Amino acid sequence: MSVGPREQEAQPPLLFEIKSGSINLPILKLLSDDLEAVASSLHQKVEQAPDFFRNAPVVIDLHDLAVPDAELDFPRLVNLLHECGLVPVGVRGGMESQHHAAQVAALAVLADIKHEPAHHAPPPKPVARPAVRIEPAAAKLIDHPIRSGQRIYAAGGDLVVLSPVSAGAEIMADGNIHVYNSLRGRALAGVQGNLNSRIFCLDLQAELVSIGGHYKISENLGDSVRGRPVQIYFRDNSLVIEDL
Amino acid sequence: MARIIVVTSGKGGVGKTTTSAAIAMGLALKGHRTAVIDFDVGLRNLDLIMGCERRVVYDFVNVINGEATLNQALIRDKRCENLFILPASQTRDKESLSIEGVGKVLNELSENFTYIVCDSPAGIERGATLAMYFADDAVVVTNPEVSSVRDSDRMLGILASKSRRAEMGEEPIKEYLLLTRYAPQRVKLGEMLSVDDVQEILSLHLLGVIPESKAVLNASNSGTPVILDEKSDAGQAYYDVVRRYLGEEVPHRFLDEEKKGLFGRLFRG
Numbered sequence: 001m002s003v004g005p006r007e008q009e010a011q012p013p014l015l016f017e018i019k020s021g022s023i024n025l026p027i028l029k030l031l032s033d034d035l036e037a038v039a040s041s042l043h044q045k046v047e048q049a050p051d052f053f054r055n056a057p058v059v060i061d062l063h064d065l066a067v068p069d070a071e072l073d074f075p076r077l078v079n080l081l082h083e084c085g086l087v088p089v090g091v092r093g094g095m096e097s098q099h100h101a102a103q104v105a106a107l108a109v110l111a112d113i114k115h116e117p118a119h120h121a122p123p124p125k126p127v128a129r130p131a132v133r134i135e136p137a138a139a140k141l142i143d144h145p146i147r148s149g150q151r152i153y154a155a156g157g158d159l160v161v162l163s164p165v166s167a168g169a170e171i172m173a174d175g176n177i178h179v180y181n182s183l184r185g186r187a188l189a190g191v192q193g194n195l196n197s198r199i200f201c202l203d204l205q206a207e208l209v210s211i212g213g214h215y216k217i218s219e220n221l222g223d224s225v226r227g228r229p230v231q232i233y234f235r236d237n238s239l240v241i242e243d244l
Numbered sequence: 245m246a247r248i249i250v251v252t253s254g255k256g257g258v259g260k261t262t263t264s265a266a267i268a269m270g271l272a273l274k275g276h277r278t279a280v281i282d283f284d285v286g287l288r289n290l291d292l293i294m295g296c297e298r299r300v301v302y303d304f305v306n307v308i309n310g311e312a313t314l315n316q317a318l319i320r321d322k323r324c325e326n327l328f329i330l331p332a333s334q335t336r337d338k339e340s341l342s343i344e345g346v347g348k349v350l351n352e353l354s355e356n357f358t359y360i361v362c363d364s365p366a367g368i369e370r371g372a373t374l375a376m377y378f379a380d381d382a383v384v385v386t387n388p389e390v391s392s393v394r395d396s397d398r399m400l401g402i403l404a405s406k407s408r409r410a411e412m413g414e415e416p417i418k419e420y421l422l423l424t425r426y427a428p429q430r431v432k433l434g435e436m437l438s439v440d441d442v443q444e445i446l447s448l449h450l451l452g453v454i455p456e457s458k459a460v461l462n463a464s465n466s467g468t469p470v471i472l473d474e475k476s477d478a479g480q481a482y483y484d485v486v487r488r489y490l491g492e493e494v495p496h497r498f499l500d501e502e503k504k505g506l507f508g509r510l511f512r513g
Contacts, residue, residue: 145447147401148394166397166445184445 022192025089028081029061033070039080046084054085059110060102062094069095074105139175146171146185153191167207176200188215189232199232200244214239246279246354249361250379250417252403254395256366258387259424262460263482264363265293265469267383270486272327273471276358279318281330281349283375284365285341288332294321295467296329305333308345314352323472328357338370346374368402377408381418381489383451387425388437393445396421400446420451422485427456428501439499452485454478455498 032038046053058081062072081088090108091099099109137156146152146161148168159173162180169185171177177189179201188210190197195212204226207218211234221241229244251264261282268280281304282290291297296319302312307330314330321327330349333340353360364375376382382403386396403417404410410417423442430436439453459476463469471486473479477498484494 144404145400147404148397150401150405164445164447166401168394168398169401182444 024193026056026058027061027092028058028086028088029064030072031064032066033072035073035077035080038077039084042081042084042086046086050085055087056085057087057089060088060091060107062091062098065094069097072098072101074101074107078105078107140173148185167205173197186210195234197233200230202229203227204230204241209239211239246350246357246360247381248350248354248379249359249381249383250364250376251361251383251385252364252372252376252399253366253385253392254368254372254399255387255392258385258392259422259454259460260366260385261290261293261363262464262470263383263385263422263424263454264290264361266471266479266482267486267489268359268361269321269324269327269469270471270483271359271361271490272321272324274486274490275326277326277328277356278359278361279328279330279353279357280361280363281353282332282363283341283371284363285332285336285338285371286334287365288334290329290363291319291331292467293464294329294469296321296331297467300331303331303333304349305336305340307349308340308342314349323468338365341370341374343374343377347378350378368398372399373402373406376403376417377406379403379407379417380409381420383420383422384446384448385422385424386442386446388423388427388431388439388442390437393437393442397446400448419448420489421446421448422451422454424454425456426453426498428499432501450496451488452481453496453499454481454485 030038060077078088088107090110091102092110102109139158139160140152140154141160141162142152143162145163146165146169148166151170152159152172154173154175156174158175158178159171160178160180161171164182165171165179165185165187167184170188171179171185172188172191174190174192174194174197176197177187177199179187181201182203182205183201184205184207186208187199187201187206189199190212193212195214197211199209199211204221206221209216209221209232211232214234216239225241230241231244232239232241234240249267251260251267253260264280268278272278280290280294282288283304284290285305291300299319302317304317306312307314307317318328318330321329350360362375362379365371384396384399386392400419403419407417409415421442423439427436431438439450443450455477457476457478459473459478460470463473470476470479471482474483481498484497487494
């Protein structure tokens with residue numbers, strides 16, 4: 001940042017800036033409070049993909065502890081994670097007592113989310129029950145063609161597109177994506193991690209579709225679903241494409 | 245204020261310069277004072293297509309740099325007194341063009357001309373973005389071929405967001421589709437994209453369809469804008485394009501295979 005000679009006397013040079021950013025972090029869902037067992041199992045996993053885990057920042061999630069109010073030895077856990085090459089940066093979920101202990105071990109306590117238990121079977125009827133709540137915002141509405149190379153992001157809500165989305169265009173939303181026309185580009189719904197988001201379109205010819213990070217490329221979309229009105233959602237660990 | 249028309253495409257070799265020359269000549273023949281500018285610094289060819297390559301003294305960059313006046317650089321066409329050509333520099337590179345410089349030249353031209361046709365270079369980098377920055381109308385030249393359609397689509401996105409009109413929040417650039425090198429026989433065989441196929445992806449106002457024609461090569465060889473070859477299909481198609489641009493309702497020709505009678509087969513190629 002350049003500062004003119006006159007201003008130098010009045011203002012010291014800027015040493016830092018504080019900004020808000022949105023960063024995705026891997027989450028380590030802790031299910032057992034047997035730290036030794038966790039560590040040895042984690043070691044095995046890390047050996048499978050050492051580069052992925054080396055110096056990886058992680059958030060320790062306490063929502064699904066088998067014993068919810070278990071007293072956790074956080075300093076010990078942090079050391080064990082360090083030995084695996086992981087860098088724990090904070091905790092989320094769990095109880096206040098656990099939060100205090102975490103803070104003593106110099107871990108941040110991250111904002112909690114209302115959440116669906118990891119191994120709970122989803123309801124048989126595909127009714128959109130929003131279990132993960134993201135602050136709702138008005139839907140973003142686009143009524144002009146989205147051309148190749150353009151990127152549209154609907155932050156905090158749904159995206160509704162009335163015109164065709166060209167090949168080479170990218171549309172993203174924190175919520176659902178509705179394309180009341182042909183979808184030829186890439187569509188990424190629930191980009192902040194909302195696995196309950198859906199993609200709706202009148203003519204599926206997309207290059208790539210993604211829900212909460214789980215994606216399918218054009219080649220893997222069956223011929224039976226191409227070129228028709230469909231909805232796409234995530235269930236049982238895979239993307240489901242259904243006729244509308 | 246002159247109406248500034250950019251002839252652009254994204255993809256190279258689809259017929260931008262051929263089209264710029266033809267449309268500029270067409271407008272001038274209809275009585276409007278027209279200037280056509282070559283924005284392809286370093287790879288100029290508008291002067292060749294217009295047949296004035298032996299009369300180039302000063303160029304666009306000279307004018308921007310103040311090394312010559314517009315009057316010194318503009319070349320009057322020998323066939324039509326309403327038409328003037330501003331050639332590009334061949335020895336410099338695209339960095340010599342600046343937004344302010346281009347804006348100044350276009351403003352000065354606007355005082356004396358009704359239409360200014362900007363022949364854009366291929367690509368989406370500086371030359372192309374400067375050529376379209378000040379445009380009021382855009383003729384997007386597209387071949388009925390997948391990569392040309394994709395590149396035109398990309399260019400449309402850029403026109404919608406990076407033009408002066410877009411930045412100032414004014415009425416957007418009016419976009420026209422010009423489909424060139426159209427071969428009805430191949431479309432019928434299913435080998436080539438049809439007008440409808442292209443429109444499904446681009447959805448633009450169709451300004452015209454120029455058929456694949458031997459006349460285009462003959463025209464560039466002789467330094468004559470193809471619109472002057474009145475007997476040729478391409479020449480006539482460009483004439484229709486100019487009429488349509490000026491507001492006339494002209495039905496689209498050359499969309500279907502020509503049915504050659506016996507005489508046609510005997511006397512034509």
